[in-house]
Amino acid sequence: MGDLLREPLTAGNALLFLLAAAGLLLIVLGFVTYAIYFERRVIGWMQLRVGPNRVGPLGLLQTVADIFKLLIKEDTIPRKADRALFVLAPVLAYVPAFAVLAVIPYTSGLYFADLNVGLLYYVALSSMTTLAIVLGGWASNNKYALLGGMRSAAQMISYEVPLVMSVVGVVMLSGSMNLRSIVAAQGDWFWQWHFLPQLIGFAIFVVASVSELNRTPFDLPEAESELVAGYHVEYSGFRFAFFMLTEYVYVYAIAALTTVLFLGGWHPPAPFLDIVPGLIWFVLKFALVVFVLFWLRATFPRLRVDQLMGFGWKVLLPLALLNIFVTAAYMELWIK
């Protein structure tokens, strides 16, 4: 892919790009299908349950059946909903979720876009989804959805700030916002990856990204026991599926981003392990992050809105600023 990007754009190249994008879409859809299955099995195992095991061998087709069910369900739009916005919201939520994947490098050669502001691109696009969630909550003309949408707006804005701040340290250390250069800047041994020198940044990033994903313990926008389902309470059928899809595509994106920024991307943990291809290492680290996200869901209760805000602004943000300062001081005193 890397060489292809440097060639001039011809009709043949454009077709190849389209095919590659379609391929990525299929991979992402496959990931979502089996991430949901994996999540249900993992949580089932942690909660002394069995989890899906009836549809297909070991229940592997459960999610396929679920999606098919959503496809053939009646598509209801509440009469007093704002039709245009109601229809727009799921699309607006999904498009940026898929678009951010363009900048993720999987190996030194396998990537879709080589943006010098890759990190910025990710952060900027992913905040568009907040808009879609608020829109969906508002357009549904449902009070629970509205509360969910409002919570989501407040939460995502508050946690985007520490999220961005937490990666500044990484950017400073690698001297680039290009995700490929960031991976390249991380050393060969696993203790040279950014998660150790940037331990505070890593911790803040993990917390803030779980919050961005609206997952437990930050699942307030769709807090089931309070807001029933939150912003997508009025959505059914395929529109609902789109919101779910968005959520899991972001799981994919955040897990990939964590791998790239902090866990050394495609680097093996030690130089002599490079007989195993980089893609395998990437997938392993990626799977670990995904597993931790699911694990959290089985473990934690939910925060309250005011506590969530207080935590974001009063704890994470100062810590992130401190991290930038410490990193800068470290670079000034030691590296120079």
Place this chain on the structure above:
Amino acid sequence: MIRTEELLLNVGPQHPSTHGVFRIIVKLDGEVITEATPVMGYLHRGTEKLAENLTYTQIIPYTDRMDYVAAMTNNYVLCYAVESMMGLEVPERAEYLRLVVMELQRIASHLVWWGTYLLDIGAMSPFLYAFRDREKIIDLFNELCGARLTYNYMRVGGVKWDAPEGWLDKVRDLIPYMEEKLKEYDRLVSGNEIFLARIRGVGAYDAQTAIGYGLSGANLRCTGVDWDLRKNAPYSLYDRFEFEVPTGERGDCHDRYRIRLEEIRQSLHILRQAMAQFPEPGPTMGKVPRVIRPPAGEIYAAIESPRGELGCHIVSRGKAEPYRLKFRRPSFVNLQILPKLLVGETMTNLITILGGIDIVVGEVDC
């Protein structure tokens, strides 16, 4: 200027956290509640009126359906009231069986509360752990009387069935198992920072308010009032056992949480003593006339159910059916403080506070 409006939000009767068909109409200013109006009666079945045309034995299954999470104590309060009225003697073994099932029931009921409360707070796993352990108790009940929820086990003057072979040993085995699991619960949940942040200082009131509202059970004891009918007005055989009544200090949801977990421990303590001195096989029904006709008069008998003071007021005119029957249901009485507690709280705390009161809608509506 931005024009803002209060939001009128209807919580329930179909809502995942109102524990059945309970409804609250709240006025919201942002996420802050300015007014809360509980609406109850969706599960009203007219038990008290129905009872007026039923014999006392026939009323017992109706009591199962009041507090369906703790049916054994409901059985007991009716039998206890009628027995007190008629001055009936209950055989020792029957009384022990009653006490054992009531304490098992208290544990099972508190486990349901613990699980669902954590579910309300947003943690899913504890719910399944609690139900795993409650299942053991339900299985014991199933073996004893053939039902898992609505037991219809007690009778005026005794119990319907003696314990089957090996049942008592199973209860003995359950005690160390539950004690072990309680430690696990504490390790998993009780110290969780998020959980503590959610329940500490939430829904607090003082002893005066609690007494003023007629609260009982953990809702009263959390304010530091040491009041447990098992100690203060002993019924059954509770005066033979040693146990502590846990009390709180701050009267908030955290105190109620601690008290309920501690009550499970104390119930296990009682069970252990009861199993040690359990009487030899003997009759499980006292000498009861074929038709139960309490003498004309009135009685109010009260016991400590898992939720608080469960009372039964019978007015008899010497007939086989009660002239008037009234249950004092702790869920209903404890719920009365809800509108007062909710004002000024957020939507999230509504769920925390409502869950902390521990209502069973079957008992609220009766």
